[in-house]
Structures are given as C-alpha cells and as structure tokens.
Amino acid sequence: MRILVVGGGMGGTILANNLARRLAGELRSGKARITMLSASDKHMYQPGLLYLAIGRATPDELYRDQRSLLEPGIEFHVDPVEQFQLDKNQVTAKSGKTYAYDVIVIATGSRPVAEEIPGLAQNAEQFYTEESALKMFKRLQQFQGGRVVIAVGVPHKCPMAPLEITFMLYDYFKDRGILDKTKIHYTYPIGRTHSLENVAKWATPEMERLGITYETLFNMKEVDGAKKVVRSEEGSEAAFDLLITIPAHRGMEVIEKNGLGQRGFIPTHRHRLNMEGRDNVFVVGDTTNLPISKAGSTAHFEAEALAENIAAMVKMGTPVRDYDGKVFCFIEAGKDRATYAMFNYQNPPDPKAPTRAVHWFKMAYNKLYWASARGLL
C-alpha cells in the first residue's frame, strides 16, 4: 500500500512516524511505502512563537531539520503539492513530478489572514510567524506605556493564545515597571472571555483581579490606523496605542485552489477523519473543518488515531477505532503559572487553578515536543 502524507507539520510528522513504527515489517518487505511531501526541509515548533514574541525564546530553538525527525523508512521530499487529482489517486507537486497513492493524508495546516480585516495587518502586531513574532517583540521593547488592545479573529489557531498573550503581557509590563502607565483591554468574539465556559469562569475574575478590562461580543470589522481605533461588527470601538491581534485563519491556498474545502478547510468525518465522500483520503490537524480546536494537540491525537487505523487497514483491511475529539491545551496564566484544559466531543474541560508546576511542565514540554514529533511521546 502506498501511503502519501502531504504536509510536514505536527500532524503529518506524528502520523508518518507512528505509522512507520506500526508498519516496520511491511516497509521492510515492500508491502507498504510511506512518502511525505512538504513545503520545507525545516520543522517549526509553532507554540514557541508565543515565547519568541515576548523575548523568552530565540528563533533557533523553534526549528529542527525535518529529515532528522522522521523514521528512516519514510521517503521525504521537499516538493509541495500543487494539484490534488483525487479521482486518479495522485497529486502533482511543484517539481512537476506526479506521486501516486493508495491512501493519502492531507495535513497542510492553516495560515493567518490579518489582511482580511481592513487596516489590521498594517496596524497590529501578531505572533503567528517567526517574522511577525520578532517584530512584535521589538515593538514591545520600545513600548513605554499606553492602551494595549487584544483583538481576536475567527477561526484562529491555538484557542488559548488570546488569554495567554494577555496574561503574559501583563507580567512583561510588570517586570519592565511600566504597568502603572499601561492599560490592557481584552476583546473576544463571543459573549464570554473564552469559548470554553469553564476557562472563562477562571479567566474573567483573574482579569478583574489584575485590572485587565474586557469586552465580549467583539468581532473585528476594521482598524483605523490614523485614529488608532479598532471597530467591531457589533458597533463598538476600542482605542489603542498598541494593538495585538490573534488574526483569523484560513486553510492553505492549495486546498482552496483545488476546491477541496471552503476557506481551505476540508469537510472531514469527525470520527474516521476521512474527507467526506472519499474513503482513501484522510485529513488531520488544522486542515479539517471539524468543530474542535485548531491546536497542535488536536493534530497529535488525530494523527495517533489515524495511524492506528491506516496500519490496521494495511494489516487486516479495516480501521479499528474512532477519533473521540480529544484535545489537550496548556494555558499559560502569566510568566510563571499555568493550567490546562482537556476535553473531547462528549466531555467538557474542568481547568484547575494555575500552578507553577504546570508552567514548568509546559516549559519541559517545549523541549519534549521533539520526542513527540518523532512519535515517541
């Protein structure tokens, strides 16, 4: 069986490695073959960008060579796919080469699209790329006080990012001694401070305790750079000296250009993870249209379930388990405390009070990630 993995991010990498271990014998005998196509020979630990943006990580800490993360049996090419010919069970990549498959896994991820809101990209800082995170940190270093507004687009990668950056900025300004000259104003698209009700129940009094103001039901409509205000679809506006955004995301352009899903998100079966209407096309990570968090842990747990199923399909002709919607997110509550939320389709999270221990576990996970990507953790 020829298995083609498109995308070398967290989902694609964990899936390929997990699968390679499960199919070690089949790979040796030639009964199975795993090929990965990626746009880059580098693998980025994307959650690290949050720390880069406040000066608590350097860029080199976020990267490894993609080949170094992959099991030896995986054939790897830096050759991004340009055309998906699903009816022919093949793709055509940038090099012009065609790759045929029996099973394909699409894990191309998502991208921030601040440019969709007029004035946002020109007037806001963000941290979803290395370049923008570094720019944000340099801006923070120059900041001497004023009104800081956090504005959030939908959908976005990492559902905890709005809260994390807010609380981490609070500690950053406090450490610099400019908190008394700084006012932090948090906005959020729905009627509470976080989509997870139990997280909002913790975060709202925490903001009130710290003097962080908040406005809910605030969906960005436009940013007026001259007047330094961000206006909402709901009719309100927030004045800023420094605007930090968690921008809306879309799936990758190649998904949209090939007509695989609106705004780049592929309609996906919530348990089997196959593309709706296709039995040999699977989707993991941000690329799905599933109503769950666009987060690394989502990609991780989906990849584990899917690897087990594809391996079972090779060995016995049928998948063996359903993905249950599992997500696990750390929540940084400042510079030295954190908590976490774990949930699935059936069970909501019940986050506990933040502790130093969970923060240090998150710090450890930032290094352990590389074992996770290799499929070892």
Added chain:
Amino acid sequence: MTTRKLVDARGSFCPGPLMELIAAMKAAQIGDELEVLSTDKGSANEIPEWIHKVKHEHLGTKEENGVWHVVVRKAK
C-alpha cells in the same frame, strides 16, 4: 440563489457553536441560510443574541433529541 449550509457544531466545546457560526458566516453569501446544530443548550440563546447585535436574521430555533437547530440568514 439562496442556499442553506449546515454548521455541525455538535460536541463542540472549543471553539463552540457560536464561533463556528461566526467562521461560517465569512464563507457565506448575503441571503444564505445557515443551520447550526448544537448539543449545547446555551447556543439557543447566545446565537440569536449575537445575530441580533450584528443585524443578521434569526429564522428560528428548535430542539430535537437533544440537538438544537438554530437557523439564521446572512443579511449584510
């Protein structure tokens, strides 16, 4: 031509039904109807609240076997 799009947010704790609807609105055309499926009772109130605030149209809400169906129309 008006179409009705299904937004299946059953079992969605994060981002949740309203966030799913806000995202789906971006892909919809003016006049399109969207039907949100939610297993969260709170959605039956918070979706119409947001819809009214941003001046779209709330066409109706019903509950069937523990699933709330909230139908809205993109008006602008």
